Amino acid sequence: MTNPSTGIWHYEYAIYNENLDRAIQSFAVPTGRRIRNIGFHAPPQEPGWANDGTVGNTGYSSTPWTSVVTGGSLTWSCETLAQNPNANAIRWGTLYNFRFDSNRPPQDEFAVIGFFKTGVPITVPIQGPQHRSD
Numbered sequence: 001m002t003n004p005s006t007g008i009w010h011y012e013y014a015i016y017n018e019n020l021d022r023a024i025q026s027f028a029v030p031t032g033r034r035i036r037n038i039g040f041h042a043p044p045q046e047p048g049w050a051n052d053g054t055v056g057n058t059g060y061s062s063t064p065w066t067s068v069v070t071g072g073s074l075t076w077s078c079e080t081l082a083q084n085p086n087a088n089a090i091r092w093g094t095l096y097n098f099r100f101d102s103n104r105p106p107q108d109e110f111a112v113i114g115f116f117k118t119g120v121p122i123t124v125p126i127q128g129p130q131h132r133s134d
Contacts, residue, residue: 003105007103008101008102008103009101009102009103009104009105009106009129010037010099010100010101011029011099011100011101011102011106011127011128011129012097012098012099013027013029013097013098013099013111013126014095014096014097014098015027015090015095015096015098015113016094016095017090017091017092017093017094017095018092018093019092019093020092020115021092021117022115022116022117022118022119023089023090023091023092023115023116023117024089024090024096024113024114024115024116025077025078025080025081025087025089025090025114025115025116026075026076026077026078026112026113026114026121027075027076027077027098027111027112027113027114028073028074028075028076028111028112028114029073029074029075029098029100029109029111029126029128030072030073030109030110030111030128030129030131031069031072031073031074031100031102031104031128031129031131032072032102032104032129032130032131033069033072034102034103034104035069035074035100035101035102035129036100036101037099037100037101038067038069038074038099038100039097039098039099039100040064040065040067040076040096040097040098040099041096041097042062042064042065042088042090042094042096042097043094043095044062045059045060045061045062045088046059046060047059054085054086055085055086056086058086059086060086060087060088060089060091061078061079061084061086061087061088062088063078063079063087063088064088065077065078065088065096066078072131074100076098077114078116080116081116081117087116089116090116102129104129104130104131105129105130106127106128106129106130107127107128107129107130108125108126108127109125109126109127109128109129109131110123110124110125110126111123111124111126111128112124
């Protein structure tokens with residue numbers, strides 16, 4: 001998180017999956033409603049090849065994650081396993097970046113990480129924007 005100008009804070013998060021087979025499908029941050037400059041970055045995926053282990057040998061998708069602001073929270077996500085088994089989930093050995101600007105200074109918060117294959121979402125401590133009714 002940085003404070004590039006008076007009254008604006010830039011938040012950027014990096015999620016690295018070192019060796020989790022079930023992969024990561026979503027990332028949600030409490031933000032309040034006044035945010036802008038929402039961004040996402042992921043490395044391009046390899047194209048498919050014979051016997052590459054993906055469904056239909058088509059390789060993994062490079063489709064950017066979508067972002068949605070609802071109820072004072074910003075959530076990024078890719079397709080679910082049921083929608084696309086080759087979706088652009090954060091698989092092992094991969095790092096993705098998520099960012100936005102807010103008019104709220106940082107405070108201790110919790111983000112929610114959802115899994116691609118199995119498991120209940122988990123909460124992780126972060127520095128996030130102070131939230132209140134906007």
